Amino acid sequence: MKRFFGALIMIIAFTATSSFAQRNWSGNRMFNAGLGFANKGVPVYAGVEFGVHPDITVGGEISYLSYRHNNHRNNIFGFQGLANYHFGRILNMSSEWDFYAGANLGFNVYNKAANEDNNYSNLSLGLQIGGRYYFNNNLALNLELLGGNNIYGGRIGISYMF
Numbered sequence: 001m002k003r004f005f006g007a008l009i010m011i012i013a014f015t016a017t018s019s020f021a022q023r024n025w026s027g028n029r030m031f032n033a034g035l036g037f038a039n040k041g042v043p044v045y046a047g048v049e050f051g052v053h054p055d056i057t058v059g060g061e062i063s064y065l066s067y068r069h070n071n072h073r074n075n076i077f078g079f080q081g082l083a084n085y086h087f088g089r090i091l092n093m094s095s096e097w098d099f100y101a102g103a104n105l106g107f108n109v110y111n112k113a114a115n116e117d118n119n120y121s122n123l124s125l126g127l128q129i130g131g132r133y134y135f136n137n138n139l140a141l142n143l144e145l146l147g148g149n150n151i152y153g154g155r156i157g158i159s160y161m162f
Contacts (some may be wrong), residue, residue: 001083026054029162031049033157038065040096047062049084056083057086079107088115095134104150
């Protein structure tokens with residue numbers, strides 16, 4: 001019984017000390033993919049982020065949204081760059097959690113099948129705030145809210161650090 005409690009105390013001590021180490025983003029790469037929340041259809045997205053500082057990542061992503069309006073299919077393709085500041089170090093958070101905020105700048109291409117004259121593109125600009133919960137060192141669940149003129153207002157997906 002003494003050995004059991006000794007082992008249990010060692011496991012708790014190891015877990016407590018290792019789980020409260022902050023994540024250092026410098027040099028890390030992350031793949032993100034998932035589904036968005038929009039008032040028309042369900043957008044899909046995929047992208048990558050690169051750590052350029054212990055607290056900062058930059059990256060890019062592509063997105064696609066298809067929906068029907070008046071019996072016509074409409075498609076929106078999005079391309080954007082983004083930058084995020086990760087608050088883990090300044091908030092002294094455990095490495096399982098990652099809260100961040102940032103900005104994005106991109107380009108949307110609208111393809112409206114009803115009338116080719118309605119095809120157009122625009123510049124997208126917005127802010128995002130989000131969080132991730134890491135199941136292990138590499139795999140996380142991601143939830144993000146977006147503001148601005150993006151094609152969606154929020155998204156949920158997975159993130160994989162490689």
